[in-house]
Amino acid sequence: MFVSAVVLFNSDQVVSGESILALTRDLCKPATGVVSQGNDELFSRIGEELPLTLHRYASGSQQNGWVVPKRWRVERATISHNGTLLYDGASHTLAVAQLSKSFKGTVDFNELAAHVITDEKRPDAIIYHCAWQYRPWDIDWVFSIPFGEFSAFPTGGRFEIDLETIAEDGEMLVGECFVAGTTPQTIVFNSHVCHPHQANDGMAGVALLIRLFQWINARAGNRYSYRLILAPEHLGTVFYLGDRTRDELELMVSGIFAEMPGVAAPLKITSSFLGDQPIDILFAYLFGACGEKTVSVPWRKGAGNDETVWEAPGYEVPFVELTRCIDQFEPYPEYHSSLDTAESLDSEYVERFYLILKQAVEILEKNRTYQRRFDGLPCLSHPDYNLYCERPDPAVNKGLPGDSEKWGGLLDSLMRYFNGRTSTLDIALRHDLSFHLLWDYLRKFEEKGLVTSEPAVIRRHPVVSRNENSLTQGR
Numbered sequence: 001m002f003v004s005a006v007v008l009f010n011s012d013q014v015v016s017g018e019s020i021l022a023l024t025r026d027l028c029k030p031a032t033g034v035v036s037q038g039n040d041e042l043f044s045r046i047g048e049e050l051p052l053t054l055h056r057y058a059s060g061s062q063q064n065g066w067v068v069p070k071r072w073r074v075e076r077a078t079i080s081h082n083g084t085l086l087y088d089g090a091s092h093t094l095a096v097a098q099l100s101k102s103f104k105g106t107v108d109f110n111e112l113a114a115h116v117i118t119d120e121k122r123p124d125a126i127i128y129h130c131a132w133q134y135r136p137w138d139i140d141w142v143f144s145i146p147f148g149e150f151s152a153f154p155t156g157g158r159f160e161i162d163l164e165t166i167a168e169d170g171e172m173l174v175g176e177c178f179v180a181g182t183t184p185q186t187i188v189f190n191s192h193v194c195h196p197h198q199a200n201d202g203m204a205g206v207a208l209l210i211r212l213f214q215w216i217n218a219r220a221g222n223r224y225s226y227r228l229i230l231a232p233e234h235l236g237t238v239f240y241l242g243d244r245t246r247d248e249l250e251l252m253v254s255g256i257f258a259e260m261p262g263v264a265a266p267l268k269i270t271s272s273f274l275g276d277q278p279i280d281i282l283f284a285y286l287f288g289a290c291g292e293k294t295v296s297v298p299w300r301k302g303a304g305n306d307e308t309v310w311e312a313p314g315y316e317v318p319f320v321e322l323t324r325c326i327d328q329f330e331p332y333p334e335y336h337s338s339l340d341t342a343e344s345l346d347s348e349y350v351e352r353f354y355l356i357l358k359q360a361v362e363i364l365e366k367n368r369t370y371q372r373r374f375d376g377l378p379c380l381s382h383p384d385y386n387l388y389c390e391r392p393d394p395a396v397n398k399g400l401p402g403d404s405e406k407w408g409g410l411l412d413s414l415m416r417y418f419n420g421r422t423s424t425l426d427i428a429l430r431h432d433l434s435f436h437l438l439w440d441y442l443r444k445f446e447e448k449g450l451v452t453s454e455p456a457v458i459r460r461h462p463v464v465s466r467n468e469n470s471l472t473q474g475r
């Protein structure tokens with residue numbers, strides 16, 4: 001565990017897509033993994049940006065059958081043919097499958113091909129093979145070779161393989177940054193750090209969340225607390241959550257997994273497990289208001305990340321996933337390959353993704369509920385109030401702005417929303433109104449003594465452990 005000195009960050013500082021990509025380039029340098037020497041370098045660099053606590057989990061640790069893998073590296077990885085070197089797998093981190101075992105011997109072409117991954121559609125790409133970090137019981141040996149090179153291999157004769165890898169005990173690192181607000185209720189952000197050298201899937205998401213937390217950290221008077229978890233995909237959160245107490249879990253009221261911000265494609269939100277939680281409502285509003293193309297899909301119909309861990313029974317933190325995505329099964333052309341570099345990303349798309357998350361925080365912080373101080377229907381046009389929203393009249397052209405019917409229509413229902421439960425966000429979404437304009441309008445109701453207001457509270461269903469009566473389980 002360490003807390004590092006960090007650069008000063010002003011909450012008014014403008015964060016550009018370019019500045020996020022510059023940090024992404026830095027974060028892409030170390031050869032990271034689930035357990036890797038490169039993770040020390042990565043978290044040391046992140047520690048220059050944010051105060052960070054590191055959690056450590058030793059190789060071999062187990063949690064529900066999940067195992068922290070060994071720290072692994074390649075010593076030698078050559079494929080030769082009649083003494084001529086055809087491929088050096090030590091030349092790129094992705095060129096040998098993560099956790100491959102050693103192999104020395106000769107094989108024919110068919111045997112070699114059974115131990116090669118390549119992609120005809122992306123002839124220059126070295127494909128990322130990650131599965132054995134999650135299934136050490138399946139480990140074999142595999143080279144990842146660009147199709148353009150592999151297709152030029154001879155198909156006759158014998159190939160000499162000299163693959164020596166070292167797997168030794170190490171530690172999985174999970175980085176955590178916590179910013180305390182006036183309430184211990186916590187909004188969680190999560191992204192993964194284990195895909196070595198890959199920008200869109202993941203380091204751009206990591207860089208973007210670092211910039212977001214610098215802004216949150218510098219922001220005065222946060223109501224919510226905020227927790228950033230930067231960890232190897234899946235295994236990091238499995239072990240991190242396995243260590244949390246029930247009280248800690250109860251305070252995690254909403255979560256957002258964020259990655260793949262830089263592809264020129266629509267924003268995509270994948271709902272929480274229940275689909276109707278406050279965090280779902282927040283993104284329904286943000287997507288309606290953001291002015292760009294968006295896609296909303298149900299639970300697990302997105303890229304698929306650690307939300308299954310956060311939402312697992314016994315934790316059930318309502319968790320959404322935010323990405324940009326061309327297609328669920330082919331999210332972007334450079335996916336899981338050496339082509340996924342910061343240079344392939346679009347800074348404007350990165351910046352708009354950042355602004356969506358910033359807006360999410362601003363709305364969570366401002367969102368309120370309202371309690372009426374009257375019975376019956378107040379006359380809002382009375383000069384004492386002067387709160388009436390003039391609406392169009394079919395018989396008289398009043399020269400009203402285009403959205404006047406929406407604001408006028410709001411008044412048909414608004415008095416019923418002053419019930420201490422319905423929030424600014426609920427109303428903005430229901431009536432397709434700007435949250436911020438509505439918030440300003442409702443503040444005038446408070447100033448005129450018609451309502452009192454309180455910060456909206458996110459209620460999550462209680463954490464239920466395996467030992468408790470199944471009748472009390474969440475839905």
Ligand SMILES: [Zn+2]
Nearest residue numbers: 195201202336
């Ligand atoms: Zn991935």
